[in-house]
Amino acid sequence: MIVFVTGPMFSSKSKRIEEYYDAASYNSKDNILVFKPEKDTRDQSFVIPRSGKKIKAILINNLLQIKDYITDKTTDIFIDEINFFENLPENKKLLTSKFFLEREKRINKIILLFEYLNYQKGINIFLAGLDFNSERKPFGIAPFLISIATSTDKLNARCTKCNAAATHTNYKGIKDVEVIVGSDEYEALCPKHWFEAQETKDKDFINNIIKG
Numbered sequence: 771m772i773v774f775v776t777g778p779m780f781s782s783k784s785k786r787i788e789e790y791y792d793a794a795s796y797n798s799k800d801n802i803l804v805f806k807p808e809k810d811t812r813d814q815s816f817v818i819p820r821s822g823k824k825i826k827a828i829l830i831n832n833l834l835q836i837k838d839y840i841t842d843k844t845t846d847i848f849i850d851e852i853n854f855f856e857n858l859p860e861n862k863k864l865l866t867s868k869f870f871l872e873r874e875k876r877i878n879k880i881i882l883l884f885e886y887l888n889y890q891k892g893i894n895i896f897l898a899g900l901d902f903n904s905e906r907k908p909f910g911i912a913p914f915l916i917s918i919a920t921s922t923d924k925l926n927a928r929c930t931k932c933n934a935a936a937t938h939t940n941y942k943g944i945k946d947v948e949v950i951v952g953s954d955e956y957e958a959l960c961p962k963h964w965f966e967a968q969e970t971k972d973k974d975f976i977n978n979i980i981k982g
């Protein structure tokens with residue numbers, strides 16, 4: 771199976787994927803691989819809820835690198851913070867048509883690699899990460915993962931304003947790059963409060979959406 775655990779920040783995605791790890795490694799963890807993006811500098815390990823034990827993850831900067839670690843014995847692969855891969859470059863000068871073409875090719879390869887590993891090699895794949903960034907732009911490879919996943923666990927957080935189900939991430943300030951690592955600057959909001967927050971940053975936000 772290919773499982774994608776997704777939702778906004780603070781929706782306990784890591785906890786859910788760690789529960790899958792806990793179940794998969796019940797008898798043995800010898801044939802399980804855990805990957806995390808090199809870019810995520812917050813925590814380079816994987817915490818197992820049942821034991822509190824930390825599992826060191828293999829750090830990668832490109833999803834195609836997972837091939838180098840897979841052996842005939844590999845049964846399960848876990849990748850957390852998948853939203854850190856295949857994003858737009860921070861330097862806007864690099865946003866060229868060549869960049870987009872190459873990115874599309876890489877994403878196609880990654881999707882086919884996941885499907886090959888699962889359907890041909892029988893390896894279970896568990897992935898976790900954000901579906902949207904705080905501006906509601908689909909994050910890198912996330913929409914493709916939703917398409918190929920055997921199942922998607924879409925989790926909610928709680929809105930910091932009203933405690934309703936929070937489906938949106940809000941950046942509290944004004945952002946000038948797509949990815950800002952950290953959690954203090956972000957909050958989870960319900961859709962109503964997320965729209966209100968965008969209007970405080972840009973009073974024409976909703977008008978611009980409606981008028982196109």
Ligand SMILES: [Zn+2]
Nearest residue numbers: 929932960963
């Ligand atoms: Zn709310």
